[in-house]
Amino acid sequence: MKYCAFLRGVNVKGTNMKMADVCQVFKEAGMQDVGSVLASGNIVFSSDQNVADLKKVLEKAMSDRFSYEAFLFVKSHDETEAFWLGNPFDKNEDFHTYAFVGADGVENTLMDEFEKASKTENEKAAVINGIFYWQVSKGNTLDSSFGKILGRKNLKDQFTSRNINTFEKVLKKMGS
Structure with a gap:
């Protein structure tokens, strides 16, 4: 497989x-x-x-x-294909969209943290089919308070994130 x-x-x-x-x-x-x-x-x-x-x-x-x-x-x-297909955000050159790959249930932890965090303008998050997606203005990824949460040591074994375009590249390499 x-x-x-x-x-x-x-x-x-x-x-x-x-x-x-x-x-x-x-x-x-x-x-x-x-x-x-x-x-x-x-x-x-x-x-x-x-x-x-x-x-x-x-x-x-x-x-x-x-x-x-x-x-x-x-x-x-x-x-992997589900990450690409489930993206709820429209493509917009002014934003980065990330999908989070992780342990079962991590999407709920991430949404809780996102809801508590202060947001940059037009910053959004959604959970689709158990996958957490985050959209943030280009240039604000590291300035976002949610972006800072992602580096916490207590979460290091729970998830990793990728720009949504990475999933398309991975799928091409996998042969689809």
Whole structure:
């Protein structure tokens, strides 16, 4: 089955790695058809293992190889496609739209935090089919109080986010 592993915290805050090296780790861990999409830690691969086992095996392999506490979320082709298709926001060149890949139920935690946060102009969030989406004006991602919440250490193993366009690129790499 085809999967994408969405890694958290890659090539930010001192955790730097080349995607070729990450792909090699996946190959050494027994994954097939391994390839990367962008430098933000999106690794497409094939495996017959179940998702829970893949998560454990790949997090350990990444942690061992790169000497950091790795967190990743493994999604099937259909699950990855749901992120792309579920986007509730119209395309607008003035905004970034992010979708959040994470642990079961994290969308509720994120919506609670979003509702408590002060908002920048036209900042929006929605939960569609269990996926949290966030739209923010370009240039305000890091200025948003919600944007600051996303870096909390107590949430680091709960989710990672990607610009919505990344899902389209991942799907193309997966062959759809």
